[in-house]
Amino acid sequence: MKRSLLVVVSTTLLPFTLCSSEPSAFGAGDLSNPQPYGLTSNEEVLLETKKDLHKIAVKSNNQANRVESLRERIDGLQSVVESLSRKSHETRVDINKLVEKNTQELQTRDEYEKRLSEITQQNSELSQANAASIEKIKLIITEMSSVVDNINATYVTKDEYNALVKDVNDFKDLVAKELKKLASTGSASAANKSFKNMPLGDIATKAKRYYDKKLYTKAIEYYSYLIEKKYKPARAHYMIGEMNYYRKNYADAIAYFKKSASLYSKASYMPVLMLHTARAMQKTGDKANAQAFYKGILAKYPDTKYAKEAQKYLDLMNK
Numbered sequence: 001m002k003r004s005l006l007v008v009v010s011t012t013l014l015p016f017t018l019c020s021s022e023p024s025a026f027g028a029g030d031l032s033n034p035q036p037y038g039l040t041s042n043e044e045v046l047l048e049t050k051k052d053l054h055k056i057a058v059k060s061n062n063q064a065n066r067v068e069s070l071r072e073r074i075d076g077l078q079s080v081v082e083s084l085s086r087k088s089h090e091t092r093v094d095i096n097k098l099v100e101k102n103t104q105e106l107q108t109r110d111e112y113e114k115r116l117s118e119i120t121q122q123n124s125e126l127s128q129a130n131a132a133s134i135e136k137i138k139l140i141i142t143e144m145s146s147v148v149d150n151i152n153a154t155y156v157t158k159d160e161y162n163a164l165v166k167d168v169n170d171f172k173d174l175v176a177k178e179l180k181k182l183a184s185t186g187s188a189s190a191a192n193k194s195f196k197n198m199p200l201g202d203i204a205t206k207a208k209r210y211y212d213k214k215l216y217t218k219a220i221e222y223y224s225y226l227i228e229k230k231y232k233p234a235r236a237h238y239m240i241g242e243m244n245y246y247r248k249n250y251a252d253a254i255a256y257f258k259k260s261a262s263l264y265s266k267a268s269y270m271p272v273l274m275l276h277t278a279r280a281m282q283k284t285g286d287k288a289n290a291q292a293f294y295k296g297i298l299a300k301y302p303d304t305k306y307a308k309e310a311q312k313y314l315d316l317m318n319k
Contacts, residue, residue, distance in 0.1 A: 200231040207239070216243040234263035238273055250280035271297060271306040278310065287317060 036047060195203060207222030220243055223236040241256030257277045261270070278293035290313075297310040 195225050200226065200229055204232065204236075207236075211239060211243065214246075216247065219243060234260045234267060235269075237263065238267070238269055241273070242276065245276045245280060248283075250283045253277075253280045254284070271301045271304055274300075275306050275309055278313070282313070282317070291317060 036043075039047060198206075203222055204226055207219050207226065210216075210219035210222060220240055223239050226236040227233050227240075237256045237260035241253045241260060244250075244256060245253035254277060257273050257280070260267070261273060267273075274293050274297050278290045278297070281287075281293065282290035294310040294314045294317075298307050298314075301307050
């Protein structure tokens with residue numbers, strides 16, 4: 001655009017230049033003079049036209065320069081836009097990666113929190129179960145301590161113990177009288193002779209047979225001899241206590257049960273001994289100790305038929 005404009009100007013000015021090159025002695029009509037004079041009307045028109053064309057050429061050149069500058073600026077802006085576009089694309093890619101990474105991290109976090117929640121719940125349940133077990137153990141220990149204390153120290157009250165001693169002494173006197181009667185008839189001496197000729201194990205077997213047949217008088221005679229000879233005295237006392245229990249001689253039964261428990265507290269018959277002791281105490285009006293023994297059975301033998309019996313009697317006492 002710039003070159004074509006200059007060419008037009010040059011070709012346009014050429015004829016006028018040639019036409020206006022007429023010789024003048026004083027320089028009149030010289031259009032190339034910066035300050036021409038003596039111009040004809042046509043020359044003045046040409047001069048004005050030349051000036052206008054010059055202005056147009058200058059203005060055109062300025063506009064061409066501006067256009068070129070704008071083009072350069074546009075090219076620069078285009079480069080900037082392309083750079084921004086690339087950066088924007090890269091940013092979008094980075095954002096997508098971050099979103100994907102965050103999504104994975106959130107999923108991992110959700111799984112972690114879920115697992116943590118499950119572990120917390122399990123720990124809570126385990127803590128509750130442990131607390132319940134500890135409370136149960138404490139209760140059992142308390143009840144066992146109570147039972148042991150009752151057996152070792154407060155099995156019965158002092159007055160009841162004295163009464164039991166009196167009952168035992170009366171029972172011994174009664175047995176002594178019966179033995180004297182047997183001696184007078186010769187049967188006692190014969191029995192003693194037969195005991196002396198028999199092994200203690202056989203005497204214990206016969207005593208059990210008499211017990212099973214509910215021949216309690218004969219069975220007591222045999223078990224008393226075994227006690228005298230210190231042959232399994234804990235069991236012998238227990239068996240005599242059982243027979244007194246079934247005869248409803250509750251005071252005597254309690255005395256023999258106590259002696260049996262003091263001799264061997266881990267015997268297999270201990271649940272029965274404790275249950276019948278509690279029943280005998282209940283029958284004699286000693287409800288406090290009876291309840292203690294019932295609770296002791298529940299604590300020490302919880303999954304047995306004796307525990308069920310003890311619970312039944314406790315429920316009846318609490319009504």
